[in-house]
Amino acid sequence: MVVEQNISTARRFIEEILGKGNFELFRDITTDSYLDHSLPSGVTPLQSIGGFRAGFPDLKATVEDIVADGDKCVVRWTVRGTNTGSFFGMPPTGKQAKMSGISMYRFKEGKLAEGWVEYDQLNLMQQLGAIPS
Numbered sequence: 001m002v003v004e005q006n007i008s009t010a011r012r013f014i015e016e017i018l019g020k021g022n023f024e025l026f027r028d029i030t031t032d033s034y035l036d037h038s039l040p041s042g043v044t045p046l047q048s049i050g051g052f053r054a055g056f057p058d059l060k061a062t063v064e065d066i067v068a069d070g071d072k073c074v075v076r077w078t079v080r081g082t083n084t085g086s087f088f089g090m091p092p093t094g095k096q097a098k099m100s101g102i103s104m105y106r107f108k109e110g111k112l113a114e115g116w117v118e119y120d121q122l123n124l125m126q127q128l129g130a131i132p133s
Contacts, residue, residue, distance in 0.1 A: 003068045006107050010073040011063050019061025021053050030112045038117040055087025071107045083128055090130060097127040
């Protein structure tokens with residue numbers, strides 16, 4: 001039962017927060033001390049996701065696979081969108097892009113307590129023309 005709840009919560013993080021920008025949900029499904037180990041010091045998960053969504057306002061997130069065991073859950077996901085807004089200081093390109101990633105979460109008392117996220121930034125920047133292919 002706990003594993004199924006963890007899977008549901010991880011899916012909501014990807015689909016609702018990343019995919020739809022439902023930032024209010026963040027407080028409901030994460031611990032007060034949630035730590036994303038993939039972000040630079042001083043950058044919060046919502047700042048990072050907000051910056052990404054600003055560059056891709058039509059962003060859609062798809063959960064491809066989820067594997068869970070005990071207090072850990074791994075999600076393979078894909079996002080797609082059109083770069084019509086400023087993207088971390090880069091002007092909009094108008095190009096459609098797709099990026100894949102994998103997130104691993106640790107749960108504490110039914111909430112996300114820690115996260116590790118890896119995604120294909122190089123390919124994304126190549127699709128936007130910021131880096132040569």
